Amino acid sequence: MSHQPAAFPHARLRRTRKSAAIRGLVRENALSVEDLIWPVFVRDGEGVEEPIPSMPGVMRRSVDKIVDAAREAAELGIPAICIFPYTDASLKTQDCAEAWNPENLSNRAIRAIKAAVPEIAIMTDIALDPYNINGHDGIVVDGEIMNDETVEALVKMAIAQCEAGADILGPSDMMDGRIGAIRAKIEAEGHKNVAILSYSAKYASAFYGPFRDAVGASGALKGDKATYQMDPANSDEALRLVARDLDEGADMVMVKPGMPYLDICRRVKDQFGVPTFAYQVSGEYAMIMGAAQNGWIDGDKAMLESLMAFKRAGCDGILTYFAPAVARHLNQQ
Structure with a gap:
């Protein structure tokens, strides 16, 4: 800044x-309702709204209740929701084949929402951990998370989600080459207008714990994810990953987690000037909610301040479990 007061x-x-x-x-x-993507968890059953203890105020919902949540989001002006499945343990396998089953929870939820609330954009998750008996984002062979074999599976998963009606694909696995492979296949299959919001800079973070509870992956996970998710000490690497994903056909990029990595958000936006998102992950949400419930902080003010931090860091949008509460607050202004 050249000017001095x-x-x-x-x-x-x-x-x-x-x-x-x-x-x-x-x-x-400024923070707007249009900046928000609401992550929601779908489970089997009917009429189910099941609280997640480690994420106060967040629920797993059956497909019919996910449709109700989509209606709520649309009425509040939230432009998009992101679907994550809580898959029954009996469907988790070594080959993760449930991930591309046209009738899996995510794909059923996509179709149901599109039929009832066509105006809302649906984002999906592309990773194998909800379907993997080992709890990893990729196929595991002799303890190694296989890159190329996983990419083949992710491509099949992407096609199934496109056919169900997804608007935005969210590859969150961090395998090398998956954006290019997914983009090439969905183009070839005629899904030319489906966007890819790549989890380009996803760190091997301790802030994901409550999410793993929410999708039922905590107990299944063997080892850690450090061989494919980023080292929290690295910053330059994030820019290389973003550049690669953009070259391979990503339309938007994401940094995950959010608040501990605002410096990465700023660097990505300044370097590339592309639509840049961050995920205010489950651990961030749980800390704010836990402190608020104990009376240690003003929960509403902390919620809004935390989201404004993303905007200040250059983010165009935020995935946050606070989305409905924030939307109600902003709509009252």
């Missing part, structure tokens, strides 16, 4: 903070 008292920086009206005039960033 005049010396005090000619410059009193508090002048622009004097009132709400003036603060509004000089505010550099």
Whole structure:
């Protein structure tokens, strides 16, 4: 910044903070309902809304209740929801074949939402962990997470989701080459307008624990994910990964987790100028909710402040479990 303010008292920086009206005039960033993607969890059954203890206020819903959630999102003005399945343990296998079953939970939910709430955009998750008996995002052979074999499976998963009606594919697996393989196949199959929001910079983080509870992967996971998710110490690597995914056909990119990696969000936006998203992951959500429920922080203010931080860091949108609460707050303003 080249300009230096005049010396005090000619410059009193508090002048622009004097009132709400003036603060509004000089505010550099704004949070909108249109910035939000709401992650939701689908499970089998009917009429089910099952609380997730490690994520206060978040539920696993049966397909019919997921449709109700999509209606709620649309009424609030939330432009997109993202579907994650809680798969029955009996359907988890070594080859993860349930992942591309046209009748799996995610694909049934996509079709049901599209039939009832066609105006809302549906984002999906492309990774094998909800279907993997080993709990990993990729196929495991003799303890090794296989890259190329996993990419083949992910391509089949992507096609099944496109055929169900998905609008945005979210490859979250972190296998090398999966964006190019998915893009080539969905183009060849005629799904030319399906967008890819790639989890390009996804870190091997401790903040995912409650999510793994939500999708039933915690008990299944053997070992860790450090051989394919990013080292939290690395920043330059994130830019290489984003560049690769854009070259392979990603339309949008994501940083995950969110708040501990705001520096990565800023670097990605500054370097590439592409639609940049962050995921305020389950551990971030649980910390805010847990502290709020104990009366240690003002939950609503912390929620809004945390999301504004993403906008300040350059994000165009945020995946957040707070989406309905934030939308209701913003709609009242």
